[in-house]
Amino acid sequence: MWRALGHGIIVVMIALALALPWYVKNYHDFRSGAQNALYVDSKLEGDPTRFWPSLIWYLAALKDVLISRWLLPFFLGGWAAFFLWSRNWLALSFSLAWFFPSLLIFILIPNKDARFILPLLPSLALLSSAGLNSIPWKRTKLAVVIALIIIASYQFSAISFGWPKFIEHPYTHRAVREDWQVDKILAGLKTAFPEKELRLAVLANQPYFNPNLFHFYGAVQAPSFKIDSVGDRPLNFTQLTAYHFLILKTGDIALEHTARHRRAFLSKFWPWLEGENKGPSFILWGKWPLPDGSEALVYQIEK
Structure with a gap:
């Protein structure tokens, strides 16, 4: 029993020696990330x-x-x-x-x-x-x-x-073998702005049209682009001024359990396009047909 306990203590000491330096060096980043993951997200999601x-x-x-x-x-x-x-x-x-x-x-x-x-x-x-x-x-x-x-x-x-x-x-x-146009959207932006490090906000979060796919294709086609997922938390128009383009789609915008804030934003976004507002303007830069019958919409954001 004591031998097994001693072996267990040795394993714990080795694990601490390997892992603790990383946590000490990155303590502030780890603490900030933990606060967001454990507390901030809980309040936003109403858990x-x-x-x-x-x-x-x-x-x-x-x-x-x-x-x-x-x-x-x-x-x-x-x-x-x-x-x-x-x-x-x-x-x-x-x-x-x-x-x-x-x-x-x-x-x-x-x-x-x-x-x-x-x-x-x-x-x-x-x-x-x-x-x-x-x-x-x-x-x-x-x-x-x-x-x-x-x-x-x-x-x-x-x-x-x-x-x-x-x-x-x-x-x-x-x-499925379907063309969801992600590579074509990024290729079009790369061709139109060859020297610019674009910042893209992806609102859509569907199984085949989501930020992860844009990250995947972006790493290959446009590694200089900064691509972020938006809509997981409450989103307003001012936050989008940090980006050059907003990417979304018609029809279903996201899976049910991730759609709440995205739908809330779209309920304000469509009227915003038709009215005269003080704030950022959204100009339709391009659209692509998608296999589910909807359209991918890319809006250029002007402050």
């Missing part, structure tokens, strides 16, 4: 901060991270089998020690995100697997395992390849 509302929030968020419900009966059945036949209390203690302290940390952190609970689910799945493996009847266990493999394979194929049926989910998007 619950008290214990019970936070716990209920994560329980409700399960529907956003569970890709399908086909495997749920196996999960619950495995848990029942674990307590009926396995009763490995050491394994149970290990899983609970993994699950509850982490869950408590996520509850206490003011900023909430459904993805936070994903690393916790394997701790519960391990017990379920042990339970299925403890089924005393060989034929029954074999049938359950075969059914589990078939359903899991079907789900993997549906998510990854859209066959035999595509599963739609906020975190899984079908791989």
